[in-house]
Amino acid sequence: MEIGIKAIGGYEEVGKNMTAVRAGDEVVILDMGLNLDRVQIHGETRTETMESLDLIEMGAIPDDTVMGDLDGEVKAIVCSHGHLDHIGAVPKLAHRYDAPIMATPFAMELIKDKISWEKRFKVENELQTVEPGKRYQVSDDLVVEFVHTKHSIPQTTTVVIHTPEGAIVYALDFRFDRNPVMEDPPDFKRLRQIGREGVICAVIECVNVETEGMSPSESVARMMVNQTLHEAENEDVGVMVTTFSSHVARIKSIVEAAEAMDRRPLLFGRSMDKYITTAEKLGIVDLPGDIGIYGHPKAREDIMRKVMKDGKENYLLIVTGHQGEPGATLTRIANETLPYEAEPEDQVVFSARRIPNPLTIANRYSMETKLRMKGARLFQDVHVSGHAGKQDLYDMIKMLQPQHLFPAHAPLDMMSGFVDLTESMGYRMGEDVHLMRNGQEMVIS
Ligand SMILES: [Zn+2]
Structure with a gap:
């Protein structure tokens, strides 16, 4: 079975995240986010009344017209957590796919709120609320699992797509907070187990790859x-x-x-x-x-x-x-x-x-x-980041042992830090670390 990772948004920027994972002729979409920056520079823009193509042209939502090149049927739209750069484009894009939207309860409430404000499109996709720690069959061959992790909004998950070839892990927006003030620490045990079972590839954030050490709790x-x-x-x-x-x-x-x-x-x-x-x-x-x-x-x-x-x-x-x-x-x-x-x-x-x-x-x-x-x-700056530091990224990769790595969620110039880190772990850019631009697909056979 051929596995394809298609970068749609968020691969050369922080914002408008969207990835399509193709396993054979079936596709799972991960996130449909907004680039708030591009909305703000247009001042009083009211996105709820705008056409998708105009928003795509503004760079405010992912350009999913590239999905037309992808040979497969979309089985699910999965949102990893409730931040706008992961759910904000749902009201503009989800109606184009005959597939359920899956998210944890907190993210789902925010998705429903976004949909209720939408004036241009009717979003009639089934809304399937999921629980962290659970697995969901989305087709005969594909199972989607939501692994509990920590970030800066409740009920954030690392999404895992189980295929007959192995697992594909989508690890955007996480930090390894071992002493959180709310909810449990990340499910390290399950991440290690998934690594032992076999991970074909992982899409991993690298927005804080230049931050030495581990992200504070x-x-x-x-x-x-x-x-x-x-x-x-x-x-x-x-x-x-x-x-x-x-x-x-x-x-x-x-x-x-x-x-x-x-x-x-x-x-x-x-x-x-x-x-x-x-x-x-x-x-x-x-x-x-x-x-x-x-x-x-x-x-x-x-x-x-x-x-x-x-x-x-x-x-x-x-x-x-x-x-x-x-x-x-x-x-x-x-x-x-x-x-x-x-x-x-x-x-x-x-x-x-x-x-x-x-x-x-x-x-x-x-x-x-x-x-x-x-x-x-x-x-000022009475704050710690909700994203993984360099050594957290190291640990995530060590736990998962993915065959291939796809950095995302950062501008291209920051990707070199991710390449340095992963090459120090034995990976090699161009062989098993792949830098992608929005719109490109990488096929792993
Ligand atoms: Zn986030």
């Missing part, structure tokens, strides 16, 4: 959050923390820090509301009863007036806007378009990395300057 981020909030002189001032709204584990740590400071945690922003409410509904996280979640603009303004009146020192605000995104809560506070005021000595904590693209750098520069001009104290 989320419990390290929790310590950093606690130190920043508990040890700064902040008893009588306003405190705001901004982070990724999908990073439920981080938000849990921030909420717990707020409780320990005797401040009531308040969450602001539509996306904060969506992710946290979904996580609570599914029983993934249990936050204290006095927490306030304000997604709606009117509710947000009302509670902000109350905070200003009661005294900011009684509250801790968890807000969107860590990259200075226009319209996000922190950006609007900096712009003075909300009733909450940033004042001298107020503490603003960035529990996020700076995303190094020029648009984000400009947005963040503008917001940070405005906050500093009001006298606020900014605490």
Whole structure:
């Protein structure tokens, strides 16, 4: 049986991930993501009303027209986790395939939400919610397994496609967190077992391949959050923390820090509301009863007036806007378009990395300057990455022992670090390490 790996999106960039795996004449699609960067540079773009081909031309979603060259029938569309660069193009592309969409409960709720906003296409694919740790037969020959792993959003999986020739592992977006603050550590035992059973090839992220060592645990981020909030002189001032709204584990740590400071945690922003409410509904996280979640603009303004009146020192605000995104809560506070005021000595904590693209750098520069001009104290990089460091990648490859490796989820210039690493392990570029551009297929017989 011939095995083909087709790179559709995410092989020369961070964003719009999509891969097709062909085993004989059957195909499994892995992820259908969005490139948010390409959406943002077009300003007020409303993707929900746009045609797929226009979004493909913008570089916002994967160019799946190349699927026409692939000789096989799509049996399943599998999403590894709920980040937008993995599920964001589902409403635009999934309807073209007569196949179920498979995802863990948290990712599936987010997919349903995306589909509900879609104005152009009807997505009528069967939605099959799966459980981490379980295997699912998608055709006579193919079984898809979801191996529990850790990342920066709940219920992330390493997807394994079992074929009669052996396993194909899709290991994008993971870190080997042995001391997580939520959920179990990754299922190392199962990964080693899959390696012993025989792995034909693995598609592996390499966005942090230049980061030496292992990626720190989320419990390290929790310590950093606690130190920043508990040890700064902040008893009588306003405190705001901004982070990724999908990073439920981080938000849990921030909420717990707020409780320990005797401040009531308040969450602001539509996306904060969506992710946290979904996580609570599914029983993934249990936050204290006095927490306030304000997604709606009117509710947000009302509670902000109350905070200003009661005294900011009684509250801790968890807000969107860590990259200075226009319209996000922190950006609007900096712009003075909300009733909450940033004042001298107020503490603003960035529990996020700076995303190094020029648009984000400009947005963040503008917001940070405005906050500093009001006298606020900014605490940067109170954060650890959700991606694998160089030695985590080494361990993943050592556990899986794949015959072939496909690096993905990084710009091409970063791939050389992955080549260096894997050649030090006995692989050879061009023989069993394959660099692909979006649109190319590599056939392994
Ligand atoms: Zn991710």
